[in-house]
Amino acid sequence: MIDIADLRLPYAVPTVLLLAALVFKSPAAIRSWRNPDSRVTWFVMLSASAVFVSVAPASLHKINTVTGVPNLAAPWTYSLLMSFCCSCMTMIITWREAPSPKRRRRIHWVWAVHAAIIVTLWGTFLLADLHTERIYDLDTYYANTPWMREHIVLYLLAYAVSTLVCAGLIWTWISEVQSRWLKAGLVFLQVGYAFGIVFAVAKLIAISARWAGTDWDFLSIKVAPPFALLGASLVGLGFLLPVCGPFLQTWPREQVTYWMLRPLERSIRKATPSLTKARVGRWAPLDLRLLQRRQHILDGLLRIAPYFDHSLYHQAYQATSAQRHEAKARGLAGAFAVRDALKACAEDTPRAAEDQPSRIGAEVTDHIVAISCNLRHPRRVDRIRQRLATTESVTANV
Structure with a gap:
């Protein structure tokens, strides 16, 4: 040797x-x-x-x-x-x-x-x-x-x-x-x-x-x-x-994206346990595992669409867009609305109004990485609810 x-x-x-x-x-x-x-x-x-x-x-x-x-x-x-x-x-x-x-x-x-x-x-x-x-x-x-x-x-x-x-x-x-x-x-x-x-x-x-x-x-x-x-x-x-x-x-970027999407995938899997898990081994190529994770998230968003409150999303976006870049505001508002939809899905209480779209649009699906990152910081998302509550209180007093 x-x-x-x-x-x-x-x-x-x-x-x-x-x-x-x-x-x-x-x-x-x-x-x-x-x-x-x-x-x-x-x-x-x-x-x-x-x-x-x-x-x-x-x-x-x-x-x-x-x-x-x-x-x-x-x-x-x-x-x-x-x-x-x-x-x-x-x-x-x-x-x-x-x-x-x-x-x-x-x-x-x-x-x-x-x-x-x-x-x-x-x-x-x-x-x-x-x-x-x-x-x-x-x-x-x-x-x-x-x-x-x-x-x-x-x-x-x-x-x-x-x-x-x-x-x-x-x-x-x-x-x-x-x-x-x-x-x-x-x-x-x-x-x-x-x-x-x-x-x-x-x-x-x-x-x-x-x-x-x-x-x-x-x-x-x-x-x-x-x-x-x-x-x-x-x-x-x-x-x-x-x-x-x-x-x-491409590998470092794909690896970071793969791990950044993990909180959103876990949240969706927890709220919708009937979803079929990806049949890709952990040693499969990274691009294939990333594709499977993205697809699982998009499928999950499709399933929780009836529980997604679009008006709540737009309120959250309006509350954050003045202080943040558009992409960051979309990610934070999306995390707030998706978390609300996941909770409603787990409780089986649809929240979407009849006049709202039946599908979750690109304003959410195009920002799933930012949404997943914000789900990793629940306190950051909770502050939106406090801001919305403050805004409603001010509007009521006026």
Whole structure:
């Protein structure tokens, strides 16, 4: 078991973030598994998380130790990297093109090519003669070793080509994108891929220097890894932004609205216990639970319409509109009239006059959030009754 504390901060931060996103998105991915976008998004996060967990020095040593094969972490990590590149390219194609047989064939080719690269990586590794474990300088240390040389060059060239292809697909498409979240994600992707190219070039230069008999290992050991980490982090963020951005934008507001509507829903359910309760589990998507709560409230208002005193509502609105903004006055007057209607409904004493509307209008239904919030403060609502009583007393004396 890899301890996150052993991953070191540069590896731990993106790993934790990606794992958190993976866990968070997994239920939605399972529910919509037939949707190609959901599957690819989930696989991008899974492969990115696996890469970050595996490339940390502690993880590389653990893989070699557990398997008992020196440097087995190399093909393992490079295979995960190829899977990540494959899922990234698939995601971009899925975003760019509408579903069609042509898109399906293109995605199949992407997977077939990357799968062939992974098979070749394992084949060259098995043919190579590797006895000394190298964690930090494997690429340059074995740069002249038969078959391992081909192994290293293959993964670097494949990574560079895949990165360039993804960057090219984005470059020719980004000007057509209208969604700000998708465009922001594509910008992060472009910057991340640029860092990835720097990583591959630094590695290839260091290996070429070894072939020429020169020691430029610092490019591979010191320069390349930070670019790889930052580039992969930006690429992961670029894919997460279009998926999680709209959710993070609406979720806090929907969560607040959901809880703000709770007092009104509980009051309606208490006064009208025969209403059918929503059959939505607590782990259902928030937007569905919010929709059910709104619908339950509107159904409840429809049932208490015969008990709703419209004249009382208008009196309460007139008493509060002079001191409050219209929306706040509507919410407070609505809370006063709805509470009166709920009490009448519980006592089964209709209060609406025959000449009044038989339905509760938009002046109430459009302000159910404000009404629910005021029901949470009964003293605030009670002051309206006192104000109305004072107004009636003054009118009577006049």
